[in-house]
Amino acid sequence: MTIEPIDVERDAATVHAWVTHPRSHFWMMQEAGLDDVRAELSEITASAHHDAFLGRVHGVPTFLVETYDPAHSPLAELPEVRAGDLGMHVLVAPPEGPAVPGLTSEVFRAVLARCFADPAVRRVVVEPDVRNAAVRRKNVAAGFVELREVPLPEKTAMLSVCERADFERAAQTDHLTPERLERAQRHLAAKAIGEYTHERLLAPVPDGDGWLLETPTSRYTFTARRHLLEHWVLDPASLRRTVAGEQVAVDAQDLVAELAPVLGIPDSLLPVYLEEIASTLASAAWKLARPRPSSAHLAAALLGEGDPAETYQLLEGSMTEGHPAFVANNGRIGFGADDYAAYAPETSAPVRLEWVAVRRTVADLAVGDGVTEDSLYEAELGERTLARFRRRLEALGLDPAGYLFVPVHPWQWTDKLAVTFAPDVARRDLVHLGAGEDEFRAQQSIRTFFNATRPGRHYVKTALSIQNMGFMRGLSPAYMRATPAINDWVADVVRQDPELRERGFDVLREVAAAGYTGDAFHRHTARGPHQKMLAALWRESPLTRVGPGERLATMASLLHRDSGGAALVTALIDASPLGPGEWVRTYLCAYLRPLVHCLLAYDLAFMPHGENLILVLRDGVPVRVLMKDVGEEVAVMGDLPLPPEVERIRAEVPDHGTRALAIHTDVFDGFLRYLAAILDEDGVLEEGDFWRIAGDVVEEHRVDHPELTDAASRYDLLRPTFRHSCLNRLQLRNTLEMVDITDQASSLMYAGTLENPLASERCRGDRGPGAPYDHRASGGQTAGHQISAAHSG
Template sequence: MTAPTTVHTFTTTTRLGEITIEPIVPDRDAELVQGWLAHPAASYWQMAELRVDEVREYLAGVQAGPHEAAWLGRLDGEPVFMTETYDPAHVLLADVHDALPGDLGMHLLVAPPVNPRHGMTDAVMTAVMRFCLTDASPDGGGQGATRVVVEPDVGNRKIADKNAAAGFRVLRELDLGRGAHAKRAALSVATRADFAASALGDGPLPGSDLLASHLTADHMEHAHRHLAAKALAELAHERLFQPEPDDAPGAPADGFRLALDGVTYRYTARRYALEHWVVDPASIRRTATAGMRGDVELPVDALELVAELQPLLQVPDAMLATYLEELSSTLASAAAKRERELDGHTPSVSGLLEAMRTASGTRSAAEAFQQVEAAMSEGHPGFVANNGRIGFSLSDYRAYAPERGARMRMLWLAARREHTHLALAADQSEQGHYGAELSDAERTAFADRLAARGLDPADYLYLPVHPWQWEHRVAITFAADVARGDLVPLGPGSDEYQPQQSIRTMFNRTRPERHYVKVALAIQNMGFLRGLSPAYMRATPSINDWVADLVTNDATLQSAGFSVLREVASIGYTGDVYHRTPQPNAHRKMLAALWRESPVPRLAAGERLVTMASLLHRDASGTAFATALVRESGIAPEQWLRAYLDAYLYPLVHCLVTYELAFMPHGENLILVLHDGVVRRAVMKDIGEEVVVLGDQPLPDRIERIREVVDDEEKALAIFTDVFDGVLRHLSGILAEDGVLGEDRFWALVAETIDRHAAEHPAVAVPGGGRGPGLGIDLRAARFAHSCLNRLQLRNTLQMVDLTNQSESLIYAGTLANPAGRQAERRTER
């Protein structure tokens, strides 16, 4: 927006009296303002050296500009502050802030106090925010902004506190200005609702629901349609029902019909390879037959859809409500994501690309990486109920959900050493590990707090826990352990972390080069209680060492740039009574943590990081991140896809057919390294819990638990199910829908990647496509078993699979035609 919009005086009443705001008159006000700027309290304005005539010239320049203005504020007639307003799309932030319509930048200078009055700055900030956010009117209104933008120096703690009291939220840090006027700024925004609900505001805006502003009819309508479309697509993909072509008069050529008991769904959809459906959410119509009155239109409701599908889905009656609760939570988070996308809290795809493009240096690259991480709105691409998070309250959601992008501090416990196991990678030591993860001040404070209780710090190890876990589990479920001093709360750590999509993994925002922390989080999400097993954690560093050594010493993987993020340390507490019960239980997985390497130190100049899940992301406008990357790269789509497959698929094929080694390579577990929008290499994470050796090759005894011997056809599913069906069918659908690359050519390039690996490894190639120990693994077979994920969750919403025997837990629905198969003529169903 432009400023000023009015020359009238704005008047408002505060706790200290009447405050007016009027345009600055440079000739009249320059001497006054110069005195304020020269005072030490105004040091962050960096204008103390200006003379009166220079201040006059500066103010005249501001007033003459079409996109900025300066204002004088008076309390009961006496001048007490100056404020500047500007359009951030044109002034100061034009190249670094994705401005929205209604954005208004603001600076504030409060006069040095002659006779200090308690609450003066609060009253001034209140008046200025009202001035900015009140609608303009002919007889003297405000500036009509919908969102106020500020960019204070990060070192100015006083204004940071005042901004927080006015409802401002820090979006990110950035560098502004040049030379002597350069500063590291905290880009912050406050909407009308933010200010109204703040300590300086007047309470919730009329008609708003502060506690759940996202739960509106419009947001929920969008969420229901999106989730219903996903359910119709993914459940049809898993052959739980088969829609029929809609033969009604006037039905579109790509129309389909699903008739249930008394209810009919009609919608448009396109079908791609691997029986992949893309359903248009806006097209869905739900009708019920009403006798002589014909069909009656019903609201599209994802919960009702599942209830209507219950005879086909066969969810156990005792678990149906749990599944519906996970769906309800998924709907709620979808509505919240929608709200944040529309109000600009979540960057658009273009905003994400801009942040990546303009990042300079490691810290900026880490910032852009985490912006992408928090912008993901879909969750798992295959699961319908994928954002359950049962156990989170609304405030928990806002504090800890990955898509909120909020920062948090881990809480630290001292865990008695005799009941606690710390496992370390071969190149780690206890002293070195804690010395890197905790500052000297933190370690000293923790030791002092233990000593103050008469406890010897040498008897304890330090265990990080999620704040939610402390409040809801440790202080209650483990109350006895805390009371007897086996677990001692020490307080929050200094570093701030950002939750990742996997929700219990945290990225260090204070020191991005330091390790991720993964902690137990006893909420129910997507078919599992998200705990962390101390028993599993014992072998985690050793497993990671073994995998990392294999990857590092393999010339093919090194040539492809493939690497892993080692989990270098793990800790688990077992002194509780739950570890002494006859049967294993979920309570044994509530006090453990691990530390994983960060990818940030591995970045070369010009490289950027993104979660691979971003390739399946569409923003609120429908723009696909993958499509935007292809276009941003400036190279042909086939060339772009080939680079991605070389970085992602090729190494996975090599690991499988050469070592019978399989990962869990879904979007959350891969980090892609990009340069100019092109994938250069892939980094695998989540090794300890997800990696598996599918054959009987020798393994060190300490990591024998990762072995699961299966036949060759099931080995191939590590690629067919987890890569083809779990990732590539979705990406292929996006690129085809957007007209970027047809699916036939997409899958031909996939086949070429597999064949190229065989051709480049002739010494181990055998007929049928197998290599190395995996002699019978045929990734170009005509068909493969159709392993179904939603069927697992529908069968048991509390624990989809037995983690000790995952192979036996799988559910199949026949076979799928392999779109990368070697059959002479492949027929693609559409």
């Protein structure tokens, strides 16, 4: 959204069409001609006390703004007018098609933010016609206080004022309206029922043309479509809740609380989970309130010729769902409403990271191949910033050579380190240096930042002591020490393998990591979140890997649906030169096949969920992938020799069936089941065909690599069933720490087995390509759905 001064000759016809539209009758220019509008705009632009601006959304003219000095207007004689007031008028263009939900509110916010950007402005004044109830409601929602009716030459106006503080407070909660919350509640409750049923915690029963779920206090009825891998897609609009025979509002927190004994949530942790549910609902309402780019717009951007960094960040900030499996996936407990607006990925707000100096004797810096401490700081900070940091230390009588420089999240410094590490600051073991010069954007993982000022510089991942999705999002200095070495080793394996090179599969190395250990928590306490408050790492930027005509996209975007329900992956396939089957095959050859190869050739497993992979696209087609977050989420499950400094990643998993879950659970169940369902739901590609293609990709790899025949036999990725590893069960069991990060395998929870869609006769039998396949014709529940809802796993 941009706002620019009116160009009378360029914009007069556009404004004329707006002000003469029947919906703009309160502007009292219904009979104005083009010359009248041109004369009016010319008079405004020539005035020393009146200005006009054109607002654009994604470059399209969308709204008109006028600002004026009330002291030089018909309001001048009113006793309420004060020094520091600025008058404002806003006209949003009448929509040519369906109205865009939230657009007017977002325009109001943008215009008010521009008004208050001038420090001389203390209040914004508006005087809408008293009959214009719609605009008056928008004004109040934006923070205006209605003072009184005042007679003006052409109308009776409602004089209203907005103080700067009132605007800021209103902006923190203006998205929380009954209509948005009702929509968010339905979406989250539908997702909860679907995912809990997938994990066999619930067992809905057929009810006429739909389904019924009963809790101790409520009855829920809904329609749903069931896909392979026991994947349920509920229609949120169909969800009905009754209590004692009376229909009541759908409430996700009530649903969770009613089911808490069945879900296995400990009484002591239920409030934490309910708080994460509330935060997830608030995030959903915020996204509904702000106009988001449509899937068609995002697809066009990915196929366009714009700046790859801007397109990548536009996409990163447009995601709306969070992790597809977890119900409470936007917890962020610890953030206030103002922190959310400043730091949540979906706000795309610019962030300048804070920097601290940590005394070398109680800190660590580890660097990878080709990196030194000096080269890291020079490349990431620049000599001017480094000189400023050194001067700060010298002014305190400290030797800069005795310190390391570590970036920290602004919230982490203000809300945690400056208080919890107060003794460390007083001892000068920890010295605040101020903000860096570059602007960053928070990524989907919330504590990882992309450098928007200099996109070629590294990602920065910081410790962040908020509770989110079953973990405190800190970083362990001890755990970080080996991170560069692990990344170097993995990168060497990947880059020396001919199969992986051919597929273009690569990793974004975490080339440096730093952490502070001089605090009391490291000296006196056992392992825990307090030892993960101050650490950071630097990861290679994907912009350094983009070739001509290539674009980047988080793989999570393939599961994105916009506010109208349109899927980005559908828009991409429609716009690409490939048919749906070939598009999917190309994508799976870039994503699935390299992961299968790593597992069979090296017993090497990644955590390949949507946020951990970056797709490289050409003409809207994913042609290769870049893996990230390697240091914390990679494992070698066999006896492959490892350097001593890398030995941490070895996982003792003797059973090849469990090892194969790196593909069966993390890829098939954790990501592809959602993608297959979206393509099937949208009529793009039947899910049977999707899984047949996936099976062909796995089989083609086996044929191409006879030297891995024994490994392929042991892993048997085409086996009929695999163990059903459940994610929500982990979070429900312990909302504070889902798994022990040092021994993740032993923390897993299972619920029987799932049918492997690659082995299913329904999608791998004699049916030829393109033959009809109807997953809805398969009758009632599978035996697995009859498992008791109280089954503990």
